[in-house]
Amino acid sequence: MKTMNIKILISLFMLGFLSSCGSNEFIPTTDICSVEKHYRDDIYQVKIEGKKINNHWYLKDDALEVTKFLANKNKCMH
Amino acid sequence: MLVKILCLFILSFQIVAQENAETTTTPETSSPPVQLENKVDEGHKEIEKEDKKENPSKDENKPRAIAKIIRGDVYFIAKAMDGEETKEQKLEQGSEIEPGHTITTKDKSFAQISLPDETILNIGPNSQMMIEQLDVTTTSRKISLLHINGQIRSLINRKSVEGDSWKLNTKAVSVGVRGTEFLSNAYLVGAKDTTDVALLKGEVLADVSKTGASVKDITLKPGQFFNSSEIASKGLDGIKTLSKDVLESLQQNAEDFLPKLQDLNGDLIDLDKSLRSSLGLPPLAAAAGLLGAVATAPLLTGGSDDDKKEEEKPVLAPVKKEENTKSRVVIKGGKHKELKDQPWDIRDAMINASDKRVDNTCFFWFYKSIPGSGDLERFRRERSCEDYEY
Numbered sequence: 009m010k011t012m013n014i015k016i017l018i019s020l021f022m023l024g025f026l027s028s029c030g031s032n033e034f035i036p037t038t039d040i041c042s043v044e045k046h047y048r049d050d051i052y053q054v055k056i057e058g059k060k061i062n063n064h065w066y067l068k069d070d071a072l073e074v075t076k077f078l079a080n081k082n083k084c085m086h
Numbered sequence: 087m088l089v090k091i092l093c094l095f096i097l098s099f100q101i102v103a104q105e106n107a108e109t110t111t112t113p114e115t116s117s118p119p120v121q122l123e124n125k126v127d128e129g130h131k132e133i134e135k136e137d138k139k140e141n142p143s144k145d146e147n148k149p150r151a152i153a154k155i156i157r158g159d160v161y162f163i164a165k166a167m168d169g170e171e172t173k174e175q176k177l178e179q180g181s182e183i184e185p186g187h188t189i190t191t192k193d194k195s196f197a198q199i200s201l202p203d204e205t206i207l208n209i210g211p212n213s214q215m216m217i218e219q220l221d222v223t224t225t226s227r228k229i230s231l232l233h234i235n236g237q238i239r240s241l242i243n244r245k246s247v248e249g250d251s252w253k254l255n256t257k258a259v260s261v262g263v264r265g266t267e268f269l270s271n272a273y274l275v276g277a278k279d280t281t282d283v284a285l286l287k288g289e290v291l292a293d294v295s296k297t298g299a300s301v302k303d304i305t306l307k308p309g310q311f312f313n314s315s316e317i318a319s320k321g322l323d324g325i326k327t328l329s330k331d332v333l334e335s336l337q338q339n340a341e342d343f344l345p346k347l348q349d350l351n352g353d354l355i356d357l358d359k360s361l362r363s364s365l366g367l368p369p370l371a372a373a374a375g376l377l378g379a380v381a382t383a384p385l386l387t388g389g390s391d392d393d394k395k396e397e398e399k400p401v402l403a404p405v406k407k408e409e410n411t412k413s414r415v416v417i418k419g420g421k422h423k424e425l426k427d428q429p430w431d432i433r434d435a436m437i438n439a440s441d442k443r444v445d446n447t448c449f450f451w452f453y454k455s456i457p458g459s460g461d462l463e464r465f466r467r468e469r470s471c472e473d474y475e476y
Contacts, residue, residue: 024091045419047368049464050432051451052419054474060366062475064450067435068419074474075415083476085414 041075041084043068056084149202149222151183158195158211163188188216191236196341203227203244205252210237210343218255226250233272233281237343241267242288256281258314260293267337268306269344275315275352282347284311284328284357286337294318309333313347313354329358335365345455363462364453431466446471 043052045068052071054061056078066074079086153160156179164172165186177189183199191197191213199207202222209215213236221228226249233256242252242263252263256272257279266288272281283292285306295302297318304317309328316324328336336342345361348354362369425433435442435449442448448471453462 020094021091024094040414040416042416042418044366046366048363049451050422050428052417053366063452064475065366065452066448066450067432067439068417069439070448070450070471072415072417073471077472077474078476 037082037084039084041078043071043075054078148184149220151199151201151217151220153177153179153181153183153197154200154206155179155196155198157197159192160195160197160209161190161192163190183217185217185220188214188234190214201229203229203242203252205229205243206241206340207231208239208241208341208343210239212236213238227252229253230255232256233270235272235274237269237271239267239269239340239343241340258294258297259283260296262291262293263288266290269336269342271344271346273346275348275350278315280346280348281314282311282344284336284344285309286333311344311347311357315348315352316354326357328361329370331367332358332361332365335367336361346457360455360462364455366453429464431464435466443471450474 039057042055042058044055045052046065049065050068051065052068053065054071054074061074061078065071075084076086078084156177160177161174162177162181162183163174164184171188174190177183177197183189189197189199189209191209191211193211195211197209199209201207202220207215214234215236215238216232216234217230218232219228219230226247227244228251230251230253233254238254240254240263246252246263254261254263254270256270258272258281261268261270261283267286268288268290269284269286270281272279274280283290283306285308287308290306291303292306292312293303294314294317297314299318300321301317304312304322304325306312306325309330310325311328312325318324345355345357347357359369361367425436428436431451439448448469449466450469451464451466453464455462
């Protein structure tokens with residue numbers, strides 16, 4: 009009886025969770041990602057609205073890929 | 087929809103609660119633990135009273151500093167009532183620090199201390215500091231710190247009023263503060279105590295009489311910095327100024343510290359140039375000369391007072407700004423060097439990028455200054471291609 013109740017609980021939660029997913033409004037960010045070259049070396053730093061995301065530098069393609077990851081997380085525009 | 091889920095949740099809880107009520111009842115075993123605890127509590131209270139009688143000077147309301155952030159290995163040595171020092175003990179986050187305590191950070195460690203007057207002290211790696219005096223009330227304060235060695239960043243939030251005293255002493259210099267943020271670095275050059283001070287915000291009055299300088303004290307304005315040995319030899323001419331963008335960059339990052347201005351040989355580094363490199367800022371004027379800038383730029387050397395008068399931005403070759411037509415990412419860059427002219431670590435990464443990617447191996451770089459030299463070195467590290475710090 010107890011295990012049956014737990015099963016009912018879990019299934020109700022899953023139902024509620026799945027149905028609630030669609031009800032949240034998604035607001036896309038308008039922040040702009042940029043990649044800036046180091047003044048001396050041919051490596052780039054990733055920035056959001058002019059602020060660097062970390063102290064690391066990447067090859068150009070890698071830096072652009074990081075911006076894609078950020079855009080997927082809604083940290084900046086695609 | 088959310089309301090429906092809540093209702094279902096409450097209903098299901100009621101069902102489970104009902105079932106539990108039907109099944110068992112808890113035995114009555116609560117009284118003995120309560121009685122025991124009470125007895126123990128009374129015992130504790132008695133001990134506390136005795137403690138207070140023995141140490142009537144212990145003031146619970148005495149202002150104390152608190153270790154807000156601890157990273158790595160941070161220790162403290164306390165001074166007992168009889169003046170003897172205790173053994174080195176590990177400093178934990180949230181611990182209280184009293185006057186007489188000496189805080190030591192080891193390699194790759196960091197501590198942030200909060201004082202009762204809302205001052206924030208960031209202590210860098212391999213540094214030592216002692217709180218000499220900490221008398222703070224709502225209306226007055228007398229704070230004195232001894233910066234023994236290493237790097238400290240001090241942010242004094244509360245503005246000074248008449249009668250206030252806030253001092254950071256090193257073996258060479260005593261810095262009196264008036265509502266400000268500054269960086270200090272204390273170290274030895276040969277056997278000589280050396281102190282560097284750079285002011286980020288507000289105002290400081292530094293007593294440099296211990297250096298043997300012709301001037302007794304100097305007032306710094308934001309962006310100004312000095313090295314105690316240079317003050318000793320040149321007096322007020324030893325005060326230099328950082329460029330505006332370097333100063334702004336230092337102000338923004340609360341965990342930036344001041345590198346040593348003198349190397350082991352006693353030679354002074356160009357602080358502005360060194361910080362530009364570490365912060366990824368373009369060099370002043372040098373780039374304009376090399377890259378053939380269109381507009382003429384003033385010949386600025388890091389640390390001249392002329393920086394203040396001429397606030398023109400350094401003009402470089404036009405930075406290529408491209409926007410990917412499909413995405414909105416802005417790419418700011420100049421022309422790339424030929425592959426054969428690239429440094430080996432970047433060249434290797436460029437050549438082998440596609441092969442490495444198959445193994446999910448990518449690279450990142452960072453810049454760091456080597457102790458003893460003023461220059462910044464570039465370091466390369468491997469990472470997983472999906473990994474990035476944010």
